[in-house]
Amino acid sequence: MLLAVRKFLASKWAKVFVFLLSLVPLLLLVWRGFRGDLTANPVEFLQHQTGDWTLRFLIFTLCITPFRKLLNLPEVIRFRRMLGLFAFFYVCLHFLTYLGPDQSFNVAGMLKDVAKRPFVTVGFAAFVLLIPMAITSTAGWIRRLGGKRWQALHRSIYICAILGVIHYYWLVKSDIRKPLFYGMLVGILLIWRLAAWFGKPKAPAVAHSVPVRPS
Amino acid sequence: MLIKLASVLALADSTRKEAYFNRRSFLRGLGIAGAATVVGERFSSLLSPSTTAFAGTKLTTIKSNYRVDEKISSENDVTHYNNFYEFGSDKGDPAKNAQNFRTSPWVVSVEGEVKTPRKFSMDEILTLAPLEERIYRHRCVERWSIVVPWIGYSLSTVLKLVEPSPKAKYVAFESFYDPKQMPQARYTGLAYPYVEGLRLDEAMHPLALLCVGMYGETLPNQDGAPVRMVIPWKYGYKSIKSIVKIRLQSSEPPTSWNRQAPNEYGFYSNVNPNVDHPRWSQATERRLGEIYMHKTLMFNGYSDQVASLYSGMDLKKFH
Ligand code: HEM
Numbered sequence: 001m002l003l004a005v006r007k008f009l010a011s012k013w014a015k016v017f018v019f020l021l022s023l024v025p026l027l028l029l030v031w032r033g034f035r036g037d038l039t040a041n042p043v044e045f046l047q048h049q050t051g052d053w054t055l056r057f058l059i060f061t062l063c064i065t066p067f068r069k070l071l072n073l074p075e076v077i078r079f080r081r082m083l084g085l086f087a088f089f090y091v092c093l094h095f096l097t098y099l100g101p102d103q104s105f106n107v108a109g110m111l112k113d114v115a116k117r118p119f120v121t122v123g124f125a126a127f128v129l130l131i132p133m134a135i136t137s138t139a140g141w142i143r144r145l146g147g148k149r150w151q152a153l154h155r156s157i158y159i160c161a162i163l164g165v166i167h168y169y170w171l172v173k174s175d176i177r178k179p180l181f182y183g184m185l186v187g188i189l190l191i192w193r194l195a196a197w198f199g200k201p202k203a204p205a206v207a208h209s210v211p212v213r214p215s
Numbered sequence: 216m217l218i219k220l221a222s223v224l225a226l227a228d229s230t231r232k233e234a235y236f237n238r239r240s241f242l243r244g245l246g247i248a249g250a251a252t253v254v255g256e257r258f259s260s261l262l263s264p265s266t267t268a269f270a271g272t273k274l275t276t277i278k279s280n281y282r283v284d285e286k287i288s289s290e291n292d293v294t295h296y297n298n299f300y301e302f303g304s305d306k307g308d309p310a311k312n313a314q315n316f317r318t319s320p321w322v323v324s325v326e327g328e329v330k331t332p333r334k335f336s337m338d339e340i341l342t343l344a345p346l347e348e349r350i351y352r353h354r355c356v357e358r359w360s361i362v363v364p365w366i367g368y369s370l371s372t373v374l375k376l377v378e379p380s381p382k383a384k385y386v387a388f389e390s391f392y393d394p395k396q397m398p399q400a401r402y403t404g405l406a407y408p409y410v411e412g413l414r415l416d417e418a419m420h421p422l423a424l425l426c427v428g429m430y431g432e433t434l435p436n437q438d439g440a441p442v443r444m445v446i447p448w449k450y451g452y453k454s455i456k457s458i459v460k461i462r463l464q465s466s467e468p469p470t471s472w473n474r475q476a477p478n479e480y481g482f483y484s485n486v487n488p489n490v491d492h493p494r495w496s497q498a499t500e501r502r503l504g505e506i507y508m509h510k511t512l513m514f515n516g517y518s519d520q521v522a523s524l525y526s527g528m529d530l531k532k533f534h
Contacts, residue, residue: 039307040292040503041359101506119494171494173357174404174475175304 009075018079022086025053026093043101050094051123055168055182057087058161062189069196081137084157088134091127119170126163129156158193161186270318270440272433274366279347281422283516287350288361290430292503298355299437299456301392301407303399309437312399316436318457323442327387327462330378337441341427343376344368348431349424351447353454354486354515358508360500365445366428371419379415379463386418387411387468388444389460405471411455412468412482413446414524422447422520426454448517450484481534485525486515490534 008014029049032038039045064080067073098120103110114124133154135141142150165186169179299309302316323340326332335343346366354360374386392408394400400407417423424445427433434440439456446453452472462468472480479493488498488511499508514521525533 040289040296041306041501043501043506044359101501102508104507113496116491116496117494173304174300175402176404177402 006073006075009073009078014075015078015082018082022057022083025049025090043097047094047097047102050090050097051168054087054091054094055161055164057083057090058157058164059182059185059189061087061157062161062186066189066192085134085137087160088130091130095127119167122163122170123167126160126167129160129163133157158186158190162190270433270435274341274346274428274432276346276348276366276428276431279349281347282350283352283362285350285352285362287364288503293361293363293429294435294438296359296503297438298357298451299439300403300405301390301397301400301409301457302437304403308399310435312397313436316396316440316457318436318441321441321459323458323461325373325377325461325463327464328380328383329463330380331376333377335373340373340425340442344372346427351422351424351445352515352517353445353447353451354500354511356450356452356480356484356492356497358495358497358500359503360511360515361503363429363445364431365424365426366431367424367426367445369421370423370425370444371421373425373461374415374419374463377463382465383463384415384465385463385467386413386415387460387462387464388413388455388458389462390455391457391459405475408459409455409471410468411444411453411470413453414467415463416524417446417521420521420524422517448485448514448521450480450486452480453484483525483530483533485521485530485534486511487513487530487534489513490531 029038029046033042061080061083064076064083068076099105099107099110103113114120133156136145136150136153145153165179165183168182169176172179295310296306297309298304298306299313302309302312319337321337323335323337324332325335345368347368348364348366350362350364352360353363370386388411390407390409392400394407397407413423424447426439426443426445427441429435429438434443439454439458442458443456444454444458453470467482470480470482472484473482486497491497498511500511501508512518
């Protein structure tokens with residue numbers, strides 16, 4: 001069973017599968033759009049849905065390493081770049097719902113609003129921070145930057161996720177359950193990461209070769 | 216009816232010099248009482264027994280001059296996208312979760328600094344005055360807006376009946392709250408029961424509508440059945456839903472959103488494009504059913520009628 005899973009995870013179909021799965025939220029929105037089923041306030045609905053999915057994909061991306069280590073599934077690392085790029089894809093859509101319907105594509109007005117509203121400032125900062133990561137997500141860029149520098153840059157995804165949570169927390173009116181929930185997830189991932197760093201500095205990347213317990 | 220008529224007369228006879236108890240309102244009061252007798256007969260036969268479901272009953276209305284000449288929002292949009300935090304904080308929640316809300320029997324207590332405190336049954340409220348259909352703009356603090364044909368009459372009708380004492384300077388409202396029927400409420404971050412308030416002169420303003428219906432029928436549960444306020448020049452949360460208590464008092468009453476975040480939601484909460492919410496601009500709004508934003512009007516477009524209530528006030532400070 002486990003072998004079959006690992007074989008699938010290593011196959012090219014797994015990538016196609018994860019790719020299609022990541023498109024499902026978008027396809028659902030398109031489908032609902034065709035059916036005229038985007039609530040009474042479609043712009044707000046799309047804005048919220050794309051915002052939610054941005055945050056979720058950031059968290060999926062952050063889950064990869066713990067997932068890989070805890071379950072001893074080195075293969076899942078193959079999906080990390082794709083998930084990160086989907087987070088970027090959804091934040092672009094999210095940003096467009098703001099730049100277009102909210103700000104009427106007026107860039108100067110948009111920047112003024114970004115500067116004025118802390119919750120938008122924070123979201124915008126996360127968005128801007130994602131851009132260099134998206135650009136340097138290719139193998140060529142890893143080579144050009146060198147592994148160390150590349151990794152340092154891409155660690156800022158943690159900051160994006162934290163900023164995303166603050167953005168969410170600041171925009172809700174009084175029901176803070178969802179931002180707290182996402183905040184908790186990001187917090188756990190961060191603590192896990194820090195523990196891993198401080199627990200065993202220079203942890204060898206071969207940890208996954210330890211055999212798993214049969215289940 | 217005789218009793219009601221007598222109390223209206225007594226009210227007009229009194230020598231108090233409150234600005235709103237003038238000759239004209241006395242005459243209007245007579246008219247209302249007279250009309251109410253006629254309409255009242257019609258309604259008491261229509262609505263007995265009073266235990267019938269409230270929502271969705273057709274209402275007979277007279278035309279009102281309070282009608283904005285703008286496209287009325289889709290009824291489905293208005294009834295399936297709104298805030299009624301007792302039933303959850305998502306705007307689709309009220310329509311889902313308020314379906315079995317029991318709104319009958321229902322009593323509204325009008326009390327406090329008044330000469331004749333009174334408990335009104337829903338049947339009484341429906342028959343105190345002819346029901347008017349008024350088409351108002353309605354602007355949410357979250358920057359969406361709607362145009363709705365509400366049904367009701369000015370709250371002043373009721374306030375005049377109970378005769379505010381000279382000490383009465385404010386009106387406090389309280390919503391129904393039952394955690395058993397509203398299990399979602401406790402997760403929404405507000406303290407319940409929901410409370411709201413107006414200055415007495417605001418409450419006496421003819422635009423301040425005591426509302427029992429919309430789109431030709433009694434209020435759907437999710438929109439504040441069986442009786443709510445609609446104050447078109449203020450942000451939506453001032454228009455308190457499912458009212459059980461109206462209390463006149465000398466001091467400014469606490470209000471739910473102000474208690475929750477005093478710097479974001481003031482007591483007055485007049486629609487004002489020049490005073491931003493700390494987290495977003497109030498200069499524009501989105502009509503449900505539209506994509507782009509358009510300009511928000513001062514007092515939601517009711518400046519001519521209500522601006523004088525606030526003359527000399529710093530509307531930034533008293534936001
Ligand atoms: C990594 C970056 C970002 C993340 C993770 C994110 C996430 C979110 C989330 C989760 C929501 C709330 C969704 C809901 O209520 O269900 C939201 C709403 C929103 N976001 Fe973002 N966002 C990001 C970037 C941005 C940017 C760049 C902008 C604009 C410059 C922006 C503007 C907004 C606006 C206007 C709302 C709606 C606020 C409201 O309803 O009043 N966000 N975002």
